[in-house]
Amino acid sequence: xxxxxxxxxxxxxxxGHVPLKAIKKHELLRHLKSDSHQHCIVCPLAKQTKLPFQxxxxxxxxxxxxxxxxxWGPYRVSTYDGKRFFVTIADDHTRFxxxxxxxxxxxxxxxxxxxxxxxxxxxxxxxKILRTDSSSEFFSTDFKEFLSTLGVEHQIVPKCMxxxxxxxxxxxxxxxxxxxxxxxxxxxxxxxFSKEKxxxxxxxxxxxxxxxxxxxxxRPSKSLVWLQDYVTKQVGNSCAYPISxxxxxxxxxxxxQHMLALHSAVIEPKTFKEAISDPKWVQAxxxxxxxxxxxxxxxxxxxxx
Numbered sequence: 001x002x003x004x005x006x007x008x009x010x011x012x013x014x015x016g017h018v019p020l021k022a023i024k025k026h027e028l029l030r031h032l033k034s035d036s037h038q039h040c041i042v043c044p045l046a047k048q049t050k051l052p053f054q055x056x057x058x059x060x061x062x063x064x065x066x067x068x069x070x071x072w073g074p075y076r077v078s079t080y081d082g083k084r085f086f087v088t089i090a091d092d093h094t095r096f097x098x099x100x101x102x103x104x105x106x107x108x109x110x111x112x113x114x115x116x117x118x119x120x121x122x123x124x125x126x127x128k129i130l131r132t133d134s135s136s137e138f139f140s141t142d143f144k145e146f147l148s149t150l151g152v153e154h155q156i157v158p159k160c161m162x163x164x165x166x167x168x169x170x171x172x173x174x175x176x177x178x179x180x181x182x183x184x185x186x187x188x189x190x191x192x193f194s195k196e197k198x199x200x201x202x203x204x205x206x207x208x209x210x211x212x213x214x215x216x217x218x219r220p221s222k223s224l225v226w227l228q229d230y231v232t233k234q235v236g237n238s239c240a241y242p243i244s245x246x247x248x249x250x251x252x253x254x255x256x257q258h259m260l261a262l263h264s265a266v267i268e269p270k271t272f273k274e275a276i277s278d279p280k281w282v283q284a285x286x287x288x289x290x291x292x293x294x295x296x297x298x299x300x301x302x303x304x305x
Contacts, residue, residue: 009040017043059093064119066092066129069112071105071137087111092131108137109146116150131155172246188247 011023017040023029060066073085085102100111119125130147132138134156147154171185182195249257269275276282292298
């Protein structure tokens with residue numbers, strides 16, 4: 001006699017992360033319950049979709065306030081004079097587009113310098129914002145100095161995702177970009193900061209583990225000296241979005257969790273008297289003094305009145 005498991009999470013893994021609705025279509029699996037299926041880590045990484053961008057009719061107030069620039073190439077067939085790349089510049093207000101042929105992508109800065117000069121000379125106008133993708137040609141030192149000299153704001157539009165790449169990342173929201181339509185995220189897997197489009201659907205992380213309690217400092221907070229002459233608002237210790245509610249140690253191996261627990265269990269002495277009463281702190285101070293003497297950090301001299 002065989003027993004069929006009622007765990008939707010188990011059947012989700014067995015069937016290659018098939019959606020729960022598709023699994024329940026099978027006659028023997030209609031009784032499955034949604035236990036931990038919604039917390040599957042693989043499903044959002046492989047199948048999460050992005051929310052669609054709404055159609056926007058917003059245009060800049062006047063000509064040359066905002067320009068869109070993009071580079072294309074190389075094409076397999078070159079022109080008669082050997083050019084295989086081209087750069088397009090589109091005005092956001094009039095939708096008028098200019099196309100310039102290039103021998104290589106490195107000529108982009110030269111073309112933009114000539115174009116900006118013509119805009120100022122012929123149309124008596126100046127470019128305020130230049131919007132490009134994240135190609136390396138738009139981040140060279142020469143290009144940055146060129147835009148900085150003219151006071152042009154550089155906005156970046158993120159590139160499209162590779163179809164074989166992960167559809168999502170496990171990250172913590174840390175803020176928003178001032179020059180891009182993106183989220184600022186801290187990638188928990190690579191320990192690095194990244195950016196994602198604002199149309200990305202953000203899924204909640206798994207519930208934080210309560211097996212390890214983070215130690216919080218018991219030191220009383222002191223106001224800054226230079227603020228004593230001002231009336232300031234006292235900020236409490238409460239946080240609307242504490243990181244302990246969004247970051248969990250559960251993915252770590254038990255030895256690493258044990259190590260973190262030991263770090264959190266160490267109580268830092270508040271006074272020198274408390275420190276010298278602990279043999280471990282005394283030993284640490286002796287080792288620090290020995291290290292300073294071995295490195296000849298100071299020279300002992302006679303006391304002078």
